[in-house]
Amino acid sequence: MAMPLRARNRQSAVHHIIDTAMDLFDEHGYQQVTVDQIAAAAGVSPRTFYRYFGSKEGLFTTDPYASTDLAEVGRYLDVHDIPGSFQRLVTLIAERSGPDAGRTGQAWRGMRYVLEEPPVRAAVYAALEEGSRGLADLLRAEGMTATAARVTARAYWFGVYFGSLEQWHLDGRVRPLPDYVTEALAALRASGATG
Amino acid sequence: MAMPLRARNRQSAVHHIIDTAMDLFDEHGYQQVTVDQIAAAAGVSPRTFYRYFGSKEGLFTTDPYASTDLAEVGRYLDVHDIPGSFQRLVTLIAERSGPDAGRTGQAWRGMRYVLEEPPVRAAVYAALEEGSRGLADLLRAEGMTATAARVTARAYWFGVYFGSLEQWHLDGRVRPLPDYVTEALAALRASGATG
DNA sequence: TGTCAGTTTGGCAGTCTCTGCCATATTGAC
DNA sequence: GTCAATATGGCAGAGACTGCCAAACTGACA
Numbered sequence: 211m212a213m214p215l216r217a218r219n220r221q222s223a224v225h226h227i228i229d230t231a232m233d234l235f236d237e238h239g240y241q242q243v244t245v246d247q248i249a250a251a252a253g254v255s256p257r258t259f260y261r262y263f264g265s266k267e268g269l270f271t272t273d274p275y276a277s278t279d280l281a282e283v284g285r286y287l288d289v290h291d292i293p294g295s296f297q298r299l300v301t302l303i304a305e306r307s308g309p310d311a312g313r314t315g316q317a318w319r320g321m322r323y324v325l326e327e328p329p330v331r332a333a334v335y336a337a338l339e340e341g342s343r344g345l346a347d348l349l350r351a352e353g354m355t356a357t358a359a360r361v362t363a364r365a366y367w368f369g370v371y372f373g374s375l376e377q378w379h380l381d382g383r384v385r386p387l388p389d390y391v392t393e394a395l396a397a398l399r400a401s402g403a404t405g
Numbered sequence: 406m407a408m409p410l411r412a413r414n415r416q417s418a419v420h421h422i423i424d425t426a427m428d429l430f431d432e433h434g435y436q437q438v439t440v441d442q443i444a445a446a447a448g449v450s451p452r453t454f455y456r457y458f459g460s461k462e463g464l465f466t467t468d469p470y471a472s473t474d475l476a477e478v479g480r481y482l483d484v485h486d487i488p489g490s491f492q493r494l495v496t497l498i499a500e501r502s503g504p505d506a507g508r509t510g511q512a513w514r515g516m517r518y519v520l521e522e523p524p525v526r527a528a529v530y531a532a533l534e535e536g537s538r539g540l541a542d543l544l545r546a547e548g549m550t551a552t553a554a555r556v557t558a559r560a561y562w563f564g565v566y567f568g569s570l571e572q573w574h575l576d577g578r579v580r581p582l583p584d585y586v587t588e589a590l591a592a593l594r595a596s597g598a599t600g
Numbered sequence: 601t602g603t604c605a606g607t608t609t610g611g612c613a614g615t616c617t618c619t620g621c622c623a624t625a626t627t628g629a630c
Numbered sequence: 631g632t633c634a635a636t637a638t639g640g641c642a643g644a645g646a647c648t649g650c651c652a653a654a655c656t657g658a659c660a
Contacts, residue, residue, distance in 0.1 A: 450609070
């Protein structure tokens, strides 16, 4: 409620367009639906659509509810316990996506297309890279070398974080999400133990 | 030389187009150069360009010399020593890119645009995901769970492998590439030791 | 050498994504 | 109620990409 009126209106418009687009995608398929159709169905001009989302794939990377912003990561990050940090972070996300999830739950509608449509996938990966780079900056600020920070950030952000979300989704979202992170962290630790 | 004539001609055409495109990119910038211009400069029709590369970004993901194919990974993979496997794999790549590198050395010309141009970056990430998925399949075939395989593959492929290449390139390619992998693996091991 | 099937290439028309520009409408403050 | 800031819409156009068909080319075989 601290958000000014303008921003709130914009946000509700964004959500409405996303929902409309997902409806169309579910019915006709991602590639078959044009931006013009989405805009028309949502009652805005195509020009406005592009102002909001930048691109068709922007539908999957723009929603602030669907992605975790970096400030939040910073709050949960302990450089000396990275696995624990990710466990806490994902647990938080899981709570938000619980049974009482409002719009947050809807955000997962798009995951199907992230998995199935290469252009969407590419866009989401580019967005993930943003997060990974931010995390790497945090790690470097704590004394890690450039190489260590880059590699660690990407391994945990792409591997542990996104990998867990993905597998959780593929399994139908029935098992608790934190379990996947636990398993992911164990696998990562086991893989490195031998070398 | 085992390659049939047709395939060899095609490959030399591909290399010629890539070289021509990189020249144009270096001179005018990636976004400023159109596919039509590349095709014209290389002496082929735009239609043929698209048949070869599929897209403008395909210039960076098509060259077989620039990417490591999965069969090769399979040969070097030991599930019980994943860090060692990657160390060996990257050492091989480094040897290929040595001072005597012919076309292979040229392949690195594109890395600049992979780092700087978001569309190129997205395309390369999508291609990396292919490799990661293939690696995950290999790991699952050796008894890993789906989650462990997915997470491990992505952490090493995106993090250790690509992260090392990237940092090596950013540092001017003066230090030996395998050193970066060693450092990356150590960082990964250290990060997980505490959890 | 000449023929012929299979493959590769080029040209064309058209769709879709995305952007710059300017006019119009809406908003929120005073 | 007026005004400046901001959001929206419409338009024109560039560039990426595809389907389609005709022309050129390749390599084998008679």
